[in-house]
Amino acid sequence: xxxxxxxxxxxxxxxxxxxxxxxxxxxxxxxxxxxxxxxxxxxxxxxxxxxxxxxxxxxxxxxxxxxxxxxxxxxxxxxxxxxxxxxxxxxxxxxxxxxxxxxxxxxxxxxxxxxxxxxxxxxxxxxxxxxxxxxxxxxxxxxxxxxxxxxxxxxxxxxxxxxxxxxxxxxxxxxxxxxxxxxxxxxxxxxxxxxxxxxxxxxxxxxxxxxxxxxxxxxxxxxxxxxxxxxxxxxxxxxxxxxxxxxxxxxxxxxxxxxxxxxxxxxxxxxxxxxxxxxxxxxxxxxxxxxxxxxxxxxxxxxxxxxxxxxxxxxxxxxxxxxxxxxxxxxxxxxxxxxxxxxxxxxxxxxxxxxxxxxxxxxxxxxxxxxxxxxxxxxxxxxxxxxxxxxxxxxxxxxxxxxxxxxxxxxxxxxxxx
Ligand SMILES: Cc1cc2nc3c(=O)[nH]c(=O)nc-3n(C[C@H](O)[C@H](O)[C@H](O)COP(=O)(O)OP(=O)(O)OC[C@H]3O[C@@H](n4cnc5c(N)ncnc54)[C@H](O)[C@@H]3O)c2cc1C
Numbered sequence: 001x002x003x004x005x006x007x008x009x010x011x012x013x014x015x016x017x018x019x020x021x022x023x024x025x026x027x028x029x030x031x032x033x034x035x036x037x038x039x040x041x042x043x044x045x046x047x048x049x050x051x052x053x054x055x056x057x058x059x060x061x062x063x064x065x066x067x068x069x070x071x072x073x074x075x076x077x078x079x080x081x082x083x084x085x086x087x088x089x090x091x092x093x094x095x096x097x098x099x100x101x102x103x104x105x106x107x108x109x110x111x112x113x114x115x116x117x118x119x120x121x122x123x124x125x126x127x128x129x130x131x132x133x134x135x136x137x138x139x140x141x142x143x144x145x146x147x148x149x150x151x152x153x154x155x156x157x158x159x160x161x162x163x164x165x166x167x168x169x170x171x172x173x174x175x176x177x178x179x180x181x182x183x184x185x186x187x188x189x190x191x192x193x194x195x196x197x198x199x200x201x202x203x204x205x206x207x208x209x210x211x212x213x214x215x216x217x218x219x220x221x222x223x224x225x226x227x228x229x230x231x232x233x234x235x236x237x238x239x240x241x242x243x244x245x246x247x248x249x250x251x252x253x254x255x256x257x258x259x260x261x262x263x264x265x266x267x268x269x270x271x272x273x274x275x276x277x278x279x280x281x282x283x284x285x286x287x288x289x290x291x292x293x294x295x296x297x298x299x300x301x302x303x304x305x306x307x308x309x310x311x312x313x314x315x316x317x318x319x320x321x322x323x324x325x326x327x328x329x330x331x332x333x334x335x336x337x338x339x340x341x342x343x344x345x346x347x348x349x350x351x352x353x354x355x356x357x358x359x360x361x362x363x364x365x366x367x368x369x370x371x372x373x374x375x376x377x378x379x380x381x382x383x384x385x386x387x388x389x390x391x392x393x394x395x396x397x398x399x400x401x402x403x404x405x406x407x408x409x410x411x412x413x414x415x416x417x418x
Pocket of ligand 1: 038039040041042043044063064065066067069070071072073074075076077078079080206207208209236237238239240244259260261294295335336337338339363364365366367368369370
């Protein structure tokens with residue numbers, strides 16, 4: 001692993017980083033790999049890393065149409081938690097929670113994981129019924145979560161209006177202490193650097209335009225830089241998963257939506273936990289001091305990474321109602337991503353109708369938190385050809401058998417189509 005002394009840092013700063021070694025190589029694609037992973041987002045990169053580390057499969061290419069980490073992995077609001085309703089989801093997301101605390105050490109890269117706790121606020125009796133149900137289900141599954149009173153919420157998040165006259169009254173909420181945030185692009189860069197160090201090729205600016213099949217089996221991918229043959233191929237393309245699946249001749253039961261977020265100007269520390277207000281807005285304060293504000297999806301299907309102004313206005317207004325002290329705070333910047341939401345709001349992971357073609361998509365509005373766990377179990381699936389026990393319930397076959405895993409409402413945002 002490359003290390004820099006303070007002198008080399010100063011020298012590189014003075015020379016405008018000339019001679020600064022790249023964190024990962026930019027190789028030309030080889031004609032053939034054992035595994036080609038389509039998509040250098042969080043899930044694709046983590047899968048490549050665990051394939052190399054856990055299964056000794058390093059003859060792997062991660063093929064990315066744009067730049068590594070340019071997708072949703074670095075466009076999200078970085079919330080990490082495992083408070084999902086169904087046992088299948090709770091255990092899968094909790095696998096990620098098990099890996100998050102050691103991730104910086106594992107990758108030798110500071111991913112700034114900050115387990116500062118998360119409050120889900122209930123603003124109605126219906127919200128409270130739903131939160132109680134979720135907390136009890138989690139407790140039954142042995143996963144840490146508890147209920148909070150309004151007074152306890154006011155103590156943990158003093159800037160939230162918990163007064164009896166609040167426009168969005170606070171009825172109470174739920175709490176997960178081990179939840180928190182992490183630095184999103186550091187997660188992508190950390191996995192990329194660690195995978196590269198184990199021999200994985202990161203091929204950027206290389207859009208996949210076709211999936212090559214021979215006799216019902218996958219044989220590689222067609223790209224804008226030519227054909228790359230592979231024994232196994234994995235589709236890990238998040239918002240564009242439907243488009244890539246159609247290249248292999250099958251359809252996915254999901255819809256792509258634009259989802260936005262924005263940050264405020266940096267301020268002194270005012271919120272040291274994460275707060276999700278059911279269907280309204282989610283907020284945390286970054287280490288730089290910006291309030292990181294999560295929004296809902298746009299109400300129409302789209303592959304755009306730019307959302308609409310009305311949604312920004314709605315959320316800005318809601319922010320000032322929930323947090324009156326933010327009334328004069330200015331918005332610094334906003335952005336959007338494309339989220340792929342399956343009909344049951346749970347990810348799709350496993351085999352496909354094409355032999356040796358695997359898929360890991362449909363993480364929708366909540367796939368940042370799951371990256372370490374997803375990469376770990378999906379690498380197992382690709383390496384062994386059989387789903388990891390934690391991934392088995394999330395196969396494409398559930399849409400034929402009817403064993404759907406409904407996680408509608410698991411996200412704090414209003415997800416259109418749910
Ligand atoms: C505004 C917003 C807020 C969010 N907040 C949270 C949050 O707080 N917590 C949470 O857990 N989740 C959150 N999410 C969801 C989370 O970001 C996604 O579920 C997750 O990042 C998706 O997985 P990924 O990182 O692998 O996707 P991506 O980073 O999108 O990776 C997919 C990659 O595939 C590439 N690709 C697509 N088509 C092709 C092709 N034909 N050839 C080659 N490459 C291709 C894309 O360019 C992209 O880089 C949020 C999402 C958004 C948009």
